Amino acid sequence: MAESFRDPQRGGSLIVAWQIKAKTILIVGGGAVAASRVFNALDADACVTVVAPELCPELQYRFSSAQITWKDRKFVDSDLEKTDMVLTAISDVQESRRIADLCKQHRIPVNAADINDLCDFWFMSTHRDHSVQVAVSTNSKAPRLANRIRRQIASALPRGTGLAVEQIGRLRKRIREADPKPENSKRRMTWLTQLCDYWPIEQLAKLDADNIDTLLDAYVQNHDPQSVKIAQDTTTSLSSSGMPSPVMQTPTTDDHLSDPTENKKGRLVLVGAGVGDPELLTVRAHKELKQADIVLADKLIPEPVLDIIDCEIYTARKFPGAASEAQEDLYRRGLEELAKGRRVVRLKQGDPFVYGRGGEEILFFRKHGYEPDVVPGLTSAINGPGLCGIPVTHRGVADQVLVLSGANRNGDLPVVPPFVATRTLVILMAVKRLERVMELLREQEFPDDLPVAIVERAGCTDQRTVRGTLSTIAGIVERVGHNAPGLIVAGHAVNILSDAAIQDRYLDPSTLGLHSTE
Ligand SMILES: C[S@@+](CC[C@H](N)C(=O)[O-])C[C@H]1O[C@@H](n2cnc3c(N)ncnc32)[C@H](O)[C@@H]1O
Structure with missing residues (x-):
């Protein structure tokens, strides 16, 4: 009987993870779009050169902290020499087209912001947690919706997904070092698959150096990963079926097992979102939003500001005519997240202290043992x-x-x-x-x-x-x-x-x- 194979759906993009580390990306333009491209490029360890007569504040910061090279002038054709990728982010469409044509002549992959027909590739809406990158493409049909889909996917990921990947990466490397023989690659894979497929991600995230030694021992001794008892402050482990089940464990302290970079207690930052233009966020506000585990947002924060957020965004549930209940809903969620040790950003319109109830929120969280930091924002009262x-x-x-x-x-x-x-x-x-x-x-x-x-x-x-x-x-x-x-x-x-x-x-x-x- 003839085998049947999947039919390609067609019309998609080839989704790959481009290894651009240490290669040169040329970014033409110095505004907010260029800044967001620069951020993506730096996140992938590329060497970034920006060519633009002027830089927006974020790019000025990146230049002054030696993250990028800056040519403070307009693009000239010789800029393409020794360049591995070009991204244009300028309002001059004609010049963008000319640069893209030049790139094509030189077979340099190019992306021209907002001119789809010139792009060899598009940027996707991405979520990053350590080595985990989740990217959503709508094939340039609905980029804004892509952001929302990405946020939803990211918020559904178990806590510690990125750390779990780091720990499995460490264990995998140790196992390869202990048993490097190519003929054992199938055994290595099968053994690790049992961990990756069945252990709760939260539990994998909490593996520490001792736990990794124990697991390595089990591999070397040819024991099933299911039989391994890992002492953690979680109540779940694996039964012989490989599924999570309650287990008695040797008690250990949190200090011993938790990620050393994770705060014991969460951190709350009250951030002013400014008047609505993401370019008018302060550099600190931008940084806090990018580093947050969750953002608790006021209802009226404009979409372009929300768009720069990669983590989960929680907006107070609606209680028609009862603003104080919405406020309590945010307080409740804030405390829950802080108790989990997360970085919580409380994002408020304008400046938190100008008719923003910022002072009340400080007093509330202080009463519960958290001292919030405050990042002021442009207030509509003066800057509007x-x-x-x-x-x-x-x-x-x-x-x-x-x-x-x-x-x-x-x-x-x-x-x-x-x-x-x-x-x-x-x-x-x-x-x-x-x-x-x-x-x-x-x-x-x-x-x-x-x-x-x-x-x-x-x-x-x-x-x-x-x-x-x-x-x-x-x-x-x-x-x-x-x-x-x-x-x-x-x-x-x-x-x-x-x-x-x-x-x-x-x-x-x-x-x-x-x-x-x-
Ligand atoms: C609850 S107050 C919050 C003020 C905010 N904390 C600030 O510093 O701008 C909401 C009011 O601020 C004003 N407001 C906020 N954003 C605005 C904007 N982008 N343009 C004009 N008025 C705005 C409106 O009067 C609105 O009803």
Whole structure:
């Protein structure tokens, strides 16, 4: 009878793990995309050269810490000499195409960011845990969905998967050294397969040097791995069937058996996610997100920031109308993860201490024995207007800023102090109650023609500024609609950079009775 073989599905990519160690990757471009390519290349131990007239902060850091070579100019054709791979990440599509054509002439594999037809290969959404790399490709059809799929796969992996691989790698090497004969390769493989297929991954992760000696002994003595009793602080081992079963063990201390790099207690970092643009994360925030075991995220963290996270992301479950229950849900999960000794990042919009309940969270975790670290973020209150061309102070126009919340405890409206002409008022969480808030301002003698702006989704690709005055803004927003999150800015600084007539008027601060500030 004829044998039947699988039919190829076709249309996929050849998925391989490219050994690029010590080879040269040339990256053309100095922005955020280039930075993410550089990170991938360094993760694979490649020698990285970046060619770009300017570098974003992350690449400046990598250059100053000698991780990359930098040619501070535009690409020239001779850059391709002695180059094993080229990645372009520039906005000039024509130049990208030209570089890709040159690479093809020289048979150098090339990837041009966002120009699929020029790419010899694509980057995949990857998860990394020690030597374990999980990569998801959608063959460039849905890269964003690939991130989500990768996150889901990563979160389903047992804890310690990467360590388990390291330990098996060590044991495999020891067995080969002890029994190098090629004719025994099948025996070596069969013996190790019993460990790899049946032992719980968490248990493999906890193998220490003594355990590896014991296992090696069992191999040399020709004992089944199932018969080996390993003393660990886990309650499972193997029965003679090879499946996990409870076992009596010699008690040992955690210190003896745990991974020396693992903290006894977990670590919590409160990280400010900034306003929404991942390029505006601090270098430290980026590092914490990359090193986290789990990220507990506020609901409104924009997708591009979430996209840079490789580990599991947990967002508070929804409790309609009950924000405090969502907060408790995050506290509960945080404590669970910390008890497992994990690095937990609590990711908050903007800055954790500006209407972010950051202080409360510190007090809560401190009460439970954990002292969180804090990584500040760009706050929407100051940087939101700034990103939309509104300086919250401006010499001769505004010498003070007052930040208020439009939804205080129990949903109360803010207490607005009397009008000061040189003050910029920023009100968060208030656009939904815009009309009522404007009334409150009027009650405090704020003039009807005072410039007022609504700053929406600052730092996101769809940021927008809606401008009017105290008397017109509510009507304008009703007409044009509102995209949350947004904030209100009121004061003479609102139009100072956008309206030439106003600039003239304010060139002489005396016309407003304003005093100048240095
Ligand atoms: C609970 S407060 C958190 C503020 C945050 N901790 C910060 O420092 O930006 C949420 C409010 O911040 C404002 N907000 C947050 N992100 C924003 C953005 N990208 N653009 C405009 N306003 C934003 C909105 O008023 C929103 O209702």
